[in-house]
Amino acid sequence: MLHRTFTVALAALALGAPAYAQTVSMPFTLDWRFEGPAAPYFAAIDNGHFAAEGIEVEITAGQGSLDAIPKVATGAYPVGFADMASLIKFLDQNPGAPVTAVMMMYDKPAFAIVGRISRGVEGPEDLEGKILGAPPPDGAWAQFPAFASANGINVDNITIEPVGFPTREPMLAENRVDAITGFSFTSFLNLTRLGVPADDLSVILMADHGLELYGNAIIVNTDFAEANPQAVTGFLRAVARGLKDVVADPEAGIAMLVERNPAADTELELERLQMALDQNIITDWVRENGLGNIDSDRFARSIEQIRETYEFQNEPEASLYFTDAYLPDDGSLSFE
Incomplete structure (x- = not known):
C-alpha cells in the first residue's frame, strides 16, 4: 500500500486565483492506490488548477471506500473519493454524519x-x-x-x-x-x-445490464463545505480541468502519476486510465449533461436497487447523499 503524499502550495495570486485572504488547505483522500484513474487529480496539481483556485491540496492513497468515508465524516479530511452505494449505507448507519457527495465522477460504476x-x-x-x-x-x-x-x-x-x-x-x-x-x-x-x-x-x-447504481463520487465534510463553499466549488472546478487535461493527453497524465508511484507499470496504468475514461467517466450521459451531476429519477431507482440487498435502518432520503450546490456553473463541467 502506497502511503506517500504529495502537496502543492503555489502562489495562487500570481496565477490569477480568487483573492482569498489565505490559501485554503484541502487534504484529499483517495479510496485506493495511486493508479491510472487517479491521474486527473495529479494533473490538477501539476498544471496549477488547484493553485489557481487558491487551494493547497495533499493527496493520500486509501484502502477502499469504507476507509475514505469515515475519514471525511470525522473531519480528518475535508474531501475524499468513495463509492456512492457505500456512502448511502454509511449515512443510514450513522444518521447525521457530516458527509455527502458533491460531484459524481463514475457515472457508471466499474x-x-x-x-x-x-x-x-x-x-x-x-x-x-x-x-x-x-x-x-x-x-x-x-x-x-x-x-x-x-x-x-x-x-x-x-x-x-x-x-x-x-x-x-x-x-x-x-x-x-x-x-x-x-x-x-x-x-x-x-x-x-x-x-x-x-x-x-x-x-x-x-x-x-440493468444496474442503476452510480459509482464513485467526490465527497465532502459538510461542516467544512458550509464554512468554505467557494473553496469546495474551486476544488471541483480544478478536478474537472485536470480531467480534461488527462482526456486530451493521457500519456502526460500517467507520467504525473508515475512520478508519485515509481513502481507503477506505465503501460498498464495507461490502459487502466483509458478504460475508466471510456467506460465509467465520460459516458454518453456526461457528454450530454456535463460532468458531476446525477439524474434524480435514476438515483431514486438506484436506491431501490440497494434496498434489494440491504435493509435500511431509516427511510432513505436522496438529499442526504448528494447535492449539486457546490458544482461550478461556468461551463467547466462540459464534455461535449
Whole structure:
C-alpha cells in the first residue's frame, strides 16, 4: 500500500486565483492506490488548477471506500473519493454524519462480471450453470443480487466460489472458475497480464445490464463545505480541468502519476486510465449533461436497487447523499 503524499502550495495570486485572504488547505483522500484513474487529480496539481483556485491540496492513497468515508465524516479530511452505494449505507448507519457527495465522477460504476468466452460466458444469461468466483467483501459481489434480479438470473443455478482478492484472477486464468466479480478495468488488465488472451475475456459491465447504481463520487465534510463553499466549488472546478487535461493527453497524465508511484507499470496504468475514461467517466450521459451531476429519477431507482440487498435502518432520503450546490456553473463541467 502506497502511503506517500504529495502537496502543492503555489502562489495562487500570481496565477490569477480568487483573492482569498489565505490559501485554503484541502487534504484529499483517495479510496485506493495511486493508479491510472487517479491521474486527473495529479494533473490538477501539476498544471496549477488547484493553485489557481487558491487551494493547497495533499493527496493520500486509501484502502477502499469504507476507509475514505469515515475519514471525511470525522473531519480528518475535508474531501475524499468513495463509492456512492457505500456512502448511502454509511449515512443510514450513522444518521447525521457530516458527509455527502458533491460531484459524481463514475457515472457508471466499474462493477462487472469478467468471464472466459472459452468457458461459455459471454453475457449475463450464460452465468447459470457456471462457477462464479467472488470475494465476499467485493463491491461488485455486493451488487450481484440486484444485477441478477434485473437480468432474470436464478442465482440458485450458479455455483458461488468464495475467493480471496489475490487469488480471484489467477483462479479464472487457471480455469478453476468460469467468471469472477470485480472492477472492470482492474480484473481485465490483471487477467491479460496473467496471459489470458483479451479476446477470450468478456467484460459484462453491470451498468450496461440493468444496474442503476452510480459509482464513485467526490465527497465532502459538510461542516467544512458550509464554512468554505467557494473553496469546495474551486476544488471541483480544478478536478474537472485536470480531467480534461488527462482526456486530451493521457500519456502526460500517467507520467504525473508515475512520478508519485515509481513502481507503477506505465503501460498498464495507461490502459487502466483509458478504460475508466471510456467506460465509467465520460459516458454518453456526461457528454450530454456535463460532468458531476446525477439524474434524480435514476438515483431514486438506484436506491431501490440497494434496498434489494440491504435493509435500511431509516427511510432513505436522496438529499442526504448528494447535492449539486457546490458544482461550478461556468461551463467547466462540459464534455461535449
